[in-house]
Amino acid sequence: MSGQAVTAVLRRARRLLLVMAWIGCAAAAGADGDAVVASTEWTAAFARAAGIEEIRVLAPAASRHPAEYQLRPSDLRAVAGASALVFAGYEAMAARLQELAPRRAAVLRIDTDYSLATLRRSLMALQAAGGDPAAAAGSLQAIAKEYAAWRAELAARGLAGAPVLVHRFQEPLARELGFDVAAVFGPLPPQAAALASLAEPPATLIIDNHHNAVAAPLVEMHAPAPVVAFLNFPGTAGTATLLDVVRHNRRLLAAALDG
Numbered sequence: 001m002s003g004q005a006v007t008a009v010l011r012r013a014r015r016l017l018l019v020m021a022w023i024g025c026a027a028a029a030g031a032d033g034d035a036v037v038a039s040t041e042w043t044a045a046f047a048r049a050a051g052i053e054e055i056r057v058l059a060p061a062a063s064r065h066p067a068e069y070q071l072r073p074s075d076l077r078a079v080a081g082a083s084a085l086v087f088a089g090y091e092a093m094a095a096r097l098q099e100l101a102p103r104r105a106a107v108l109r110i111d112t113d114y115s116l117a118t119l120r121r122s123l124m125a126l127q128a129a130g131g132d133p134a135a136a137a138g139s140l141q142a143i144a145k146e147y148a149a150w151r152a153e154l155a156a157r158g159l160a161g162a163p164v165l166v167h168r169f170q171e172p173l174a175r176e177l178g179f180d181v182a183a184v185f186g187p188l189p190p191q192a193a194a195l196a197s198l199a200e201p202p203a204t205l206i207i208d209n210h211h212n213a214v215a216a217p218l219v220e221m222h223a224p225a226p227v228v229a230f231l232n233f234p235g236t237a238g239t240a241t242l243l244d245v246v247r248h249n250r251r252l253l254a255a256a257l258d259g
Contacts, residue, residue, distance in 0.1 A: 035055060036085075038085075039059060039085075040088075041061045042232060044234075045241050046242065049119075049135070049241065050127065058079075066233050066235075069091070081102070083130070084105055084130065087110075110122040110126065113172035150246075162205060163201065163202050164179045165218060166183075167230075168186045179205070182201035186209060186214050198221070207230060209230065211233060213229050226259065231245050232245070
């Protein structure tokens with residue numbers, strides 16, 4: 001084969017590769033366009049609980065601090081082609097998400113905590129992203145049932161209405177469980193003035209936050225009160241759904257109380 005013939009073959013091969021790459025990118029963009037894009041596994045878990053099935057999650061599930069995740073170039077295409085964006089507003093990426101949101105996409109900022117009131121409000125809001133009211137109602141019912149069993153378990157241990165010190169990001173769950181919140185700390189490590197005030201109230205239990213635990217200075221003050229660090233974002237210990245996290249936290253608390 002002559003040099004000119006080889007050159008022609010190579011040119012045709014390059015053109016074919018470019019066409020294939022373009023087709024692949026178009027297919028990927030189309031797939032992304034069919035999905036709801038969620039900022040973290042927590043907002044994704046809300047979306048799943050609302051009955052949404054096709055979800056692209058931006059922050060990796062393995063991240064200990066998902067809210068601090070910064071968007072990567074590969075994320076931008078997904079965001080630009082999303083049918084809906086779900087975020088909570090406290091993420092480092094929140095402003096960028098709103099800037100990149102296509103006009104046709106539903107942009108939903110939801111509240112994220114584990115109180116039944118917040119769960120109900122946010123799951124209903126997610127109907128605008130294609131949620132299923134029956135699925136949302138089923139999710140709420142399952143979590144409410146788990147809370148009832150958990151409160152009964154705490155009552156059997158003599159802990160109904162027990163005073164607790166609780167991390168600010170876990171306060172809604174502590175109140176949902178019927179604890180008496182004696183004081184709130186965090187999200188920053190408590191400084192000298194705060195430590196003095198946190199030393200005063202009695203505490204049967206200290207509830208910290210897994211994702212930014214700062215209760216260490218309180219442990220010695222309130223010994224022998226057990227300490228537990230509740231989860232918020234799914235992804236740890238095989239958790240994927242809101243109910244998974246609730247059940248995981250229930251097991252963590254039981255282990256802390258039995259330890």
